Amino acid sequence: MQPVIVVYKPLPQDVLDDLRRHAQVVVCEPAPGQAREAFSVALGDALVHADGAIGASVKITPEMIARAPRLKAISTISVGVDNFDLADLTRRGIVLAHTPDVLTESTADTVFALVLSTARRVVELAEWVKAGAWQGSIGPEHYGVDVHGKTIGIVGLGRIGGALARRAALGFGMRVLYTNRHANETAERTYGATRVELSELLAQSDFVCLQVPLTPQTRHMIGAAQLRSMKRSAILINASRGAIVDEAALIAALADGTLAGAGLDVFEHEPLMADSPLLAMRNVVALPHIGSATHETRHAMAACAARNLIDALAGRLSRNIANPEVLAV
Structure with a gap:
């Protein structure tokens, strides 16, 4: 059975298609006008049956992770990882991948x-x-x-x-x-x-x-x-x-x-x-947080994050791991 992946940030179509070749993909995107808090609740619900998740710009709390017993890996489309509790993820054996080079x-x-x-x-x-x-x-x-x-x-x-x-x-x-x-x-x-x-x-x-x-x-x-x-x-x-x-x-x-x-x-x-x-x-x-916001770089970041997640769920990711200690858990 293919793993289930939750996508919580819009991805380029070719990147989304690549994920779908390797997993069942559930897209969780905020509805127009939806408050951040409401989207976080919806995302938490989506994670309950997920093996992996990919996205950015949303706080992923230990409470959300506690409701997702199948979760093995998260891939953030960013270099920063301050939206995550690294110690909690590591304790649970969940890999957090990021994109430190392409941006x-x-x-x-x-x-x-x-x-x-x-x-x-x-x-x-x-x-x-x-x-x-x-x-x-x-x-x-x-x-x-x-x-x-x-x-x-x-x-x-x-x-x-x-x-x-x-x-x-x-x-x-x-x-x-x-x-x-x-x-x-x-x-x-x-x-x-x-x-x-x-x-x-x-x-x-x-x-x-x-x-x-x-x-x-x-x-x-x-x-x-x-x-x-x-x-x-x-x-x-x-x-x-x-x-x-x-x-x-x-x-x-x-x-x-x-x-x-x-x-x-x-x-x-x-x-x-x-x-x-x-x-x-x-x-x-x-500026409105545009550090890496070019067409070329944002596409490269999404593609890198998707590949990170695919490899992490297959147990072969050896790069771009924000919490390498998890490999010893």
Whole structure:
């Protein structure tokens, strides 16, 4: 008998067809206007008889997993795994697969787009032009700041951080500082990156880019004290997870001039509320969590996640496992 797979995020047709060649597929998608909570209940019901699941952007709780005794594997169409309780999945012997490689370059492109757009005030000035306000030569009140030759500080020099360092050093002649649990010898040798403590990185960098996963240790790692330690001319870029930054502290720092600007692709609560003070700030570029959102990359992520799940259910997955400890359970 074929395994039963629950799909809880829309997939490209060819990827869905591939899954159907290997399993019985149950598609669980939110109805138009359906609240997130209601969809979570529906998804929990669908998981009861499932052997595997594939999707993204939904919190999969231990309570949902407890109702799914047949579940052997989950494949998330993302690199981040903060929507899951890894310890609970591991204890139950459930493999969690993710897609850490295929989105690296596209996400690094997005990060650097935020660097450029905040430094050169691209979004603000584009809207100014569209509003018909451009009546003559611009003056200093509309100037941005240079990116080339500046110092970029990368908090977390993994795959995406390394791709960002390559763009910064080789493309824009930037000095690269980084913090990481382990030294990145390739980045040091190839891009001249220097590993420093977080306090030094914050104090010296013109652009601080956050590229760490969300864990209990990284939640709110950038708060009021850290923001005060940065240059007043500095720009903060966050395209990892919103809760790494204390959003209230960031809003205060941007409002009082402690920080020059911010480029944000992620927020503590998504979608960002329409009354968020961030949306009224001219020195903020806010994007709707588009880090990997290109046609090519999203298709590659879905295909990778589907293959991960097929292999996991067949007992042959040896890559892209977020909780490798499960193999010893």
